[in-house]
Amino acid sequence: MDRRGPSIQHGVASVSGAVFARIAMGTACDLFGPRLASASLILLTAPAVYFTSIASSPISFLLVRFFTGFSLATFVSAQFWMSSMFSGPVVGTANGVAAGWGNLGGGATQLIMPLVFSLIRDIGAVKFTAWRIAFFIPALFQTLSAFAILIFGQDLPDGNYQRLQNSGNKQKDKFSRVFYHGITNYRGWILALTYGYCFGVELTVDNIIAEYFYDRFNLKLHTAGIIAASFGLANLVSRPAGGVLSDMMAKRFGMRGRLWALWAVQTLGGVFCIILGQVGSLTASIVVMIVFSVFVQAACGLTFGVVPFVSRRSLGVISGMTGGGGNVGAVLTQLIFFKGSKYSKETGITLMGIMIVCCTLPIFLIYFPQWGGMFCGPSLEKIATEEDYYLSEWSSKEQGKGLHQASLKFADNSRSERGRRVHSQTLSSNATPSANV
């Protein structure tokens, strides 16, 4: 196997394609709805998976791999969809479960596909044909899941975008406005950076951990592979747990709780990463790796407890930016610490841990006027409400046309992000007038 890792050109090419695909998907969700956007992407990339069965030259393998990679942008549509269908108090859990079990699927295929391949080979095919036949399984799953989305899915609790747009309940938005409000929101950029150092780290570790155990502890490659797979399989519970934690913190402390939890869990993940690079025994390494994986994956779940609230109009673009940040973080980390033999693997892991801790600090800077940030409470200068924040994305002309109704509704629903004490105060103050009547 090529131990040298990705070259710079390879890294730049793959990450630009991935970032572009995710932002494009996010924008498509904002404009056309997640149902059509994701089903289209899945069906249009299914041919790449079918053609993997008949690839037989290095160039053809590269091409099918490149085009198959675009289908991963469905992560963005999945998070957008969860953020649209589930309300504030449970959105972290919904996002965490959807994303965690999706990542789990990647780990599961690594265990299942070799079994499928062996089964087909034992039935009678030569191994060079057996793997080709085996590729039809994921390809068929891809086609069928797209059909399931189209037949059973709907964009919003009220219905699909197209029908809502035709009946006038939802207005069709403009690409330039959606894009502009997404990329000018600084919180989206901060979350993109921090997501690069939880999900990006997860991707990096997926790539290097098997080799690390194989080289450092002289395990058989097969055993090292199983240990590496267990890192990904932790996604079954750890990412959903992050989402659940985010919602629990929000119930008590509101958005400030979500931000504190995200910072704390991701920083602890960085600390355990530093420890992982330092421990020398196999048992200790496995234990630390499992703890590290739980924290890092929970941090991913916690990130998407915050993302749904950053923007309403440009939810897709923000989700896409954050997702793209994950890929940039992965490639950057691999290029800096794991390319060539400048650092030994254990030094690379320790340095990666230090970088996680540093790149998580910008969460201190995230501030919502209506809810506060990590160190500051909500703004007292002007009357800062959820409506002010979300309607700032619509110009007065657009509001005059009534385009902002969905954001208004969301602003009302998001009041739970104030936390329990403040929320119950506002509730009781709202209730008083009617009691006096």
Place this chain on the structure above:
Amino acid sequence: MAARVLVLASILIFSCFAETCYGVISFSSLQRTLVVTASHRQGLLKAGEDKITVRWGLNQSFPAGTDSSYKTIKVQLCYAPISQVDRAWRKTEDHLNKDKTCQFKIVKKPYTNVNETLEWTIERDVPTATFFIRAYALDSDDHEVAYGQNTDAEKKTNLFEIQAITGRHVSLDIASVCFSAFSVVSLMGFFFMEKRKARKSQQ
């Protein structure tokens, strides 16, 4: 009493060691007493199609009786050094139990004193690589006692290249194209049906 127990224990332990010593055979301890040649057509050989003619026999310059312990002969297809670079699963190790150089069996048959010839069609599961041929002589316990190969000690001469089958079949090609087209066409179909439903509900 204690001394007798000690003696008994040490005999048991030493016999165990002797057992394990006997089980581990190293390649460097084997004598090259067999002569192996392989002939094939010129150019790149194709797995599943081309044939290699293998000849093996005892090197007559060795004294008679060298092959008294040879009971079985095992002829194998082995990776040349160039095909082992960066591939740990094909690595050459001196301990024959761990050695991964020769992974394909050509033939295994009882040893006879005369020179033998075999025309072998290259199996379909042989990968694309550079190979040579080696024959091991096994004793009655199935342990290697001698060997011969058609190349020199550095494994640089008389190597030949084999091209693997692609594994592709026309049926697979057709299925791929059909399913791909079906995916794209069905997407168009869904869009068309959505537009029709939207128009109907507006009317």
